[in-house]
Amino acid sequence: MQICTPQAKVVVPKNATISAVFMFGDSIVDTGNNNNLITLVKSNFPPYGRDFMGGKPTGRFSNGKIPPDFFVEQLGIKELLPAFLDPNLQLQDLIGGVNFASAGAGFDPLTSELVSAIPMSKQLQLLDEYKMKLKCFIGEERVDSIVANGLYIVSAGSDDIVNTYFHTPTRIFDYSVFSYTELLELHAKGARRIGVFSLTPLGCIPSMRTLAGGIKRRCAENYNQMVQLLNSKLSSELHRLNEAFPHARMVLIDIYGLVLDIVKSPRKYGFEISDRGCCGSGLIETGFLCNQWDFLTCSNVSEYVFWDSYHPTENVYKVMVQEKLRKLLVELYS
Structure with missing residues (x-):
């Protein structure tokens, strides 16, 4: 049996409405939980983090x-959102929230299984571990306050489409079951303010242009159509959940249109190149294919919308959070 000894002299970040940020999801928001997993979905090697x-x-x-860092930074909570599974994480680092996301994960448990990522169900279990550890540090009452006043962000579904649904199409009809279950469990664990990222126009990411965009590498519209379908289903589910739980708020962070506009009109946002990534040729490299030995990696990353063939650059993530955070807070706390 674990013996808890609450510690004194711990400074909990003060915020008018938000005590902490808790992140769940995939590679868009994973700040390092996959580093010590046996999985190919990793990025803890150069040139990833070149400007970090x-x-x-x-x-x-x-x-x-990436987005979790900009959330906590702009909310004035702390500079970065640490990965909960970071072996160097200190108890003090738990205050203000942590990140449970795992690159390669999805709402569909099969998606996580295919790449040995941490499934959403396990990410939710890690929230329980977080609460237990922090209770031993600052006491149950203060932990309950942090959890109740936290902001919960979920970003998942992209890998369901790219890695699962186009290979097993019938599973798309179970999508709402998977996402509804995870969001319901998150509410049951004490989350009262939940923001859920919509999916981005995946047909326009460089790898999908290369694999499914034809010889001219146009946006793969069949992928974008599926994304729009799932975004619509997710929006409907959030509406039903808000009606079922009037004391909680669940809001869709709709980034589909914003990202599509950045891709279609990059110069409008200060970028030049949106059809390929900075890393390597920019056409297909992601993860281990994006490595320090690739002499083709660009030197002018500020001109690029995408870092590798799947993930945006830091500057694009910053635009996304700046554009959507204010609206999210109004909808969650009004």
């Missing part, structure tokens, strides 16, 4: 910071 605090690769699938 001195060029340190941390398991973030980008050249620098």
Whole structure:
């Protein structure tokens, strides 16, 4: 039996409405939980992290910071959102929230199984471990307050489409069952303010242009159509959940249109290149294919929308959070 000894002199971040941020999902928001997993879905090696605090690769699938970091930074909670499974994580780091996301995960458990990522159900179990550890540190009452006043962000579904549904199409009809179950469990664990990222126009990411966009590498519209279908289903589910749980708020963070506009009109946002990534040829490289030995990796990343053939650059993530955070807070806390 674990003996808990609450500690004094712990400074809990003060925020008018939000005590902490808790992140669940896939590679778009994973800040390093996959680093010590036996999986090919990793990015804890160069050139990933090239522009991150001195060029340190941390398991973030980008050249620098990713959405969880910008959330906590802009909310004034802390500089970065740490991965819960980071072996160097200190108890003090738990305050203000942590990240449970795992690159390669999806709402569909088969998606996570295919690449040995942490499934959403396990990510939710890690939230229980988090609460237990923190209770031993600052006491149950303060932990309950942090959990109740936390902001919960979910970003998943992209890998369901890319890795699962186009190979096993009938599973798309079970999508709402998977996503509904996970969001319902998150509510049961104490989450009262939940933001859920919509899917981006996956047909326009460089790898899908290469694999399914034809000889001219146009956006693969069949992928975008499926994305729009699932975004619509997810929006409907959130509406039903809000009606079922009036004391909670669940909001769709709709980034589909914004990302599509960045891809179609990159110069409008200060970018130049949106049809290929910075890493390597930019046509297909992701994960281990994006590595320090690839001499083709660009030197002018600020001009690119995508870092590798799947994930945006730090600057694009920053635009996404800046554009959507204010609206999210209004909808969650109004």
